[in-house]
Amino acid sequence: MPQIFHRSANTIARVSIFGAVFFIAGLLGLVAEVNRSPWMTTARVTRDQPIQFSHERHVAGNGIDCRYCHTSVEESAFANIPSTKICMNCHSQIWTNAPILEPVRASFRDNKPLQWTRVHDLPDFVYFNHSIHVKKGVGCATCHGPVDEMPLMYQHATLQMSWCLDCHRNPAKYVRPRNQVYNMAWERPSDDPGLGARLVKEYKIASVEELTNCSTCHR
Secondary structure (H helix, E strand, O other): OOOOOOOHHHHHHHHHHHHHHHHHHHHHHHHHHHHHOHHHHOOOOEOOOOOOOOHHHHHHHOOOOHHHHOOOOOOOOOOOOOOHHHHHHHHOOOOOOOHHHHHHHHHHHHOOOOOOOOOOOOOOOOOOOHHHHHHOOOOHHHHHOOHHHOOOOEOOOOOOHHHHHHHHHOHHHOOOOHHHOOOOOOOOOOOOOOHHHHHHHHOOOOOHHHHOOHHHHOO
């Protein structure tokens, strides 16, 4: 029987198969990168706010502790957005006539809260509790990034499930002493590699099996 296809057809077929495999792998890789990009996660994207509030000025410049404004972070699942009254504790005495602060004065005068745009906004099907993370030694900067270097607040991390699981699978890598939770400048001591493991035991942090159980975050 005469040969139907030229001998080179075998090579073309092999190249086509390998090419298709690499193309699909590359396409999946591209989709994964796009899924982790700021375009999808809004990480490192600043939001329009009623006041262009600078954490850099208030935290690094003025040395204000996180808990002064976010008063419920140690007792509640939600780290509250500060009320106008908290702003006016200072700004009734300084920058009293600054035009940029007129929305704050108007909010206080009219007893109408400022409509802030939430920066770290998890989906409704995700349960997150600020207080338990603080009590277990997770620092503000671990999730929120170098807030003291942000003239305008932005979401530092992707907040995707893989990012959360990275910590839940290895909490010793991320926890710090409780008295350093609000310290933006804290660095893990290079001469004490066992610190994380000791803190996990001391703070009675749950096992990896419990931390990675679906019901921990999806209730």
